[in-house]
Amino acid sequence: MEFTLAATFMFVPIMAGLGTVGISVIRGMEVAGVNSSAGQMFSSGVDFTNATNVNILIQVAGNLGLSASGGNGVVILSELEGTSAGAVCTQQIIIGNAGLRSSSYVNPTDVNSSGDVTNLNDPSAQVGSNLPITLSAGQTVYLAETYFNNSLYAFSSAGGTGIYMMNIF
Numbered sequence: 376m377e378f379t380l381a382a383t384f385m386f387v388p389i390m391a392g393l394g395t396v397g398i399s400v401i402r403g404m405e406v407a408g409v410n411s412s413a414g415q416m417f418s419s420g421v422d423f424t425n426a427t428n429v430n431i432l433i434q435v436a437g438n439l440g441l442s443a444s445g446g447n448g449v450v451i452l453s454e455l456e457g458t459s460a461g462a463v464c465t466q467q468i469i470i471g472n473a474g475l476r477s478s479s480y481v482n483p484t485d486v487n488s489s490g491d492v493t494n495l496n497d498p499s500a501q502v503g504s505n506l507p508i509t510l511s512a513g514q515t516v517y518l519a520e521t522y523f524n525n526s527l528y529a530f531s532s533a534g535g536t537g538i539y540m541m542n543i544f
Contacts, residue, residue, distance in 0.1 A: 399525060399538075402439070402523070402525055402538060403538050403540075405436075405437065405439055406439065406448075406521055406522075406523050406538045406539075406540050407540050408435070409432070409435055409436045409439065409441070409448075409450065409521055409523075410450070410519050410520070410521035410540040410541070410542055411519075411542060412432070412435045413432055413435075413450045413452060413470075413519050413521065414452070414517060414518075414519030414542045414543075414544045415544065416428070416431075416432070417452040417454075417468075417517050417519060417544070418517035418544035423452060423468045423470060423490070424468065424488065424489050424490055426443070429443050429470055430443075432450065432470060436448065439523050440523070440524075441470070441471050441523075442471065442472075443470065443471075444470075444471070444472075444473075445471065445472050446471050446472050447472070447475075447523055447524045448471050448472065448475065448521065448522060448523035448524065449469060449470070449471035449472050449473055449475045449476055449521070449522050450469070450470040450471055450519070450520070450521050451467065451468075451469050451470075451476075451477075451478045451518075451519075451520040451521075452466075452467065452468045452469075452470070452490075452517070452518070452519055452520075453466065453467045453468075453478060453480070453481060453517070453518040453520075454466040454467070454515065454516075454517055454518075455480075455481070455502055455506075455510065455515065455516050455517070455518055456510070456513070456514070456515050457509075457510030457511050457512050457513060457514040457515075458512055459512050461501060461502060461504075461510075462501070462502035462506065462510045463492075463495050463500050463501055463502060464481040464483050464492050464500050464501075464502060465491070465492055465495065465515075466489075466490045466491050466492060467481070467482075467483055467486055467490055467492065468490040475522055475524060475537070476522040476537070476539070478518075478520055479503075479505070479520065479539075479541065480502055480503050480505065480506050480518060480520075481499075481500065481501070481502045481503060481518075482499055483497065483499050483500040484497060484499045484500075485497055485499075485500070506518075507543070508543060516543050516544065517543070517544040518541070518542075518543055518544075519541070519542045519543075519544065520539070520540070520541045521539070521540045521541075522537055522538065522539045522540075523537065523538050524536060524537050525537050525538050
């Protein structure tokens with residue numbers, strides 16, 4: 376009888392916590408795979424303004440719930456170019472639910488339908504100083520940022536309900 380009570384109040388919550396952590400770890404690995412695939416494709420010249428290529432990325436995301444302009448996640452792809460004054464974003468393409476999260480590094484406001492930044496002198500096109508690498512003038516890198524909502528598998532007291540990944544190519 377005492378063991379049953381102890382098991383109910385100790386082992387059941389522990390097992391539920393282990394299940395939650397395990398699902399979150401698996402989901403984190405899936406998000407890392409989507410981020411890596413998106414960044415590699417973008418840096419290789421895949422045009423994500425083409426719906427066919429966006430659909431390929433959605434298939435790569437599998438059951439994470441990514442859609443072309445909504446869903447449970449967002450993929451932000453940015454082309455960054457070094458200048459004598461720092462770095463500037465020359466192209467940015469957002470796939471998924473843009474309302475979930477913005478880029479941690481640059482959020483240009485003047486972007487055309489092809490993702491090209493039309494005003495490179497606008498302060499919003501300037502890359503923040505928090506970029507983990509320094510770009511030389513003329514150097515180009517590709518930044519992939521991916522965020523997926525994880526609220527179904529996380530406790531609100533755990534400090535967040537999303538999984539964010541970033542890679543530079």
